Amino acid sequence: MIISAVVLVLITLLIGIILLRQVQNSEIIPMRQVDVYSEQMRGLERDRAKGVLADEEFDSMRAEIGRRMISAAKVEVDITTLASSGGFLPLVMVSFAACIVGAVLYVQVGSPNNPDTPIAARYAQSDALKAARLSQADAEGQAPARSTPQDPTYAQLVSDLRKALAIRPNDIQGHKLLAKSESRLGNYASAQAAQARVLQLKADEASPDEWYAYAELLILAADTYISKEAEAALRQTLRRDPNHKLALFRIGMYFDAIGRPDLTFGIWRKVLEAGPDSAPYMPLIRRTIIDLSMISGVNYKPPEVKGPSDEDIKNAAEMSADDRRIMISSMVTGLADRLANEGGPSPDWAQLIIAYGVLGEIETAQEILNEALQLFNRRPADLKILKQAAASAGLLK
Numbered sequence: 001m002i003i004s005a006v007v008l009v010l011i012t013l014l015i016g017i018i019l020l021r022q023v024q025n026s027e028i029i030p031m032r033q034v035d036v037y038s039e040q041m042r043g044l045e046r047d048r049a050k051g052v053l054a055d056e057e058f059d060s061m062r063a064e065i066g067r068r069m070i071s072a073a074k075v076e077v078d079i080t081t082l083a084s085s086g087g088f089l090p091l092v093m094v095s096f097a098a099c100i101v102g103a104v105l106y107v108q109v110g111s112p113n114n115p116d117t118p119i120a121a122r123y124a125q126s127d128a129l130k131a132a133r134l135s136q137a138d139a140e141g142q143a144p145a146r147s148t149p150q151d152p153t154y155a156q157l158v159s160d161l162r163k164a165l166a167i168r169p170n171d172i173q174g175h176k177l178l179a180k181s182e183s184r185l186g187n188y189a190s191a192q193a194a195q196a197r198v199l200q201l202k203a204d205e206a207s208p209d210e211w212y213a214y215a216e217l218l219i220l221a222a223d224t225y226i227s228k229e230a231e232a233a234l235r236q237t238l239r240r241d242p243n244h245k246l247a248l249f250r251i252g253m254y255f256d257a258i259g260r261p262d263l264t265f266g267i268w269r270k271v272l273e274a275g276p277d278s279a280p281y282m283p284l285i286r287r288t289i290i291d292l293s294m295i296s297g298v299n300y301k302p303p304e305v306k307g308p309s310d311e312d313i314k315n316a317a318e319m320s321a322d323d324r325r326i327m328i329s330s331m332v333t334g335l336a337d338r339l340a341n342e343g344g345p346s347p348d349w350a351q352l353i354i355a356y357g358v359l360g361e362i363e364t365a366q367e368i369l370n371e372a373l374q375l376f377n378r379r380p381a382d383l384k385i386l387k388q389a390a391a392s393a394g395l396l397k
Helices: 002-026 028-050 055-085 089-109 119-131 136-142 152-167 172-184 188-205 208-221 228-240 245-257 261-274 282-296 310-318 321-342 346-359 362-375 380-392
Strands: none
Touching (some): 136 228, 188 208, 208 245, 245 261, 261 282, 321 346, 346 362, 362 380
16 A cells, blocks of 8 residues: 555656646747737738738738737736646646545455466466366256247147157258257257257268357357357367358357457457458447457457458358348347346347347347337437337337
């Protein structure tokens, strides 16, 4: 605390010296202005004597220069008075008070007695968090129960498909269809099991997208928790395709969860700069990339928002409806949790409303809209954004 007090005194003295020098230096500027205006006045008189200026022009210009000269002289007097009477002292006192308040707040909410954590210790903490990650079975066991409305006819078809695959366990296409069907019913645990069978049957021929679909289903089954098995699936995806954007996004979330935001920054920076800005994960990356860069000790300026490339548009068009639904569902869950726990600006609420509309969960979208309207009921600009989102989601007829 003694060191802190000494630092406060030194800071206050430094601020006082800076302010005093500014006052002393500013004393010169108005004086030079008065001299300039005086010379201009003498120049006018010489021009009038030479016949260059008419009397009317001379009177008008002399009045204007005189007015400016009086204003400059008044500033000079005010600054001189300030310097001589100690007028800068209140500024020093305010600065000193601000330092005191800051120190008090730091003592109350900070940790002045805690030493800096060395990098090796932070890595050790990250390793401990990694080792403590739950298995998929444990993560699914802790996930809240879901109640998804189901079409009885569709549910019966899926049940028949399960029975058929029990007889034909090596039917790859059948298990692919089952994984998507179970996902559509909200049975993510069964869906990931079916996708696991697909990977088992295809072995080394499994594509990066098939591995990522498995990772995503694992994450959804665990209520967005990235288990050890989900991490392994993401790594398998990236081993086959190091530039798989969705896998990079998810593995970035994993590293942040185990205390390695520096790795998250490096990965998400690559994803952000590759684009497209229309990708559903981009809003989250843009909101956090600056904080991640500061934690990582990097001075980083994100690229300006740009539209998707022709290749990105083509890839999105080729994605199946079920794949898009899985991707959007995973993004929606994280956004919904953040808004429920931390809140957020109206564009984030609008994004969530539109996403639920895309998923066909109209009732949920309406509930989110009602909640957002209450939060922003006195902000016309925000209400306009929410109403536009409601229209896009099909809530306004």
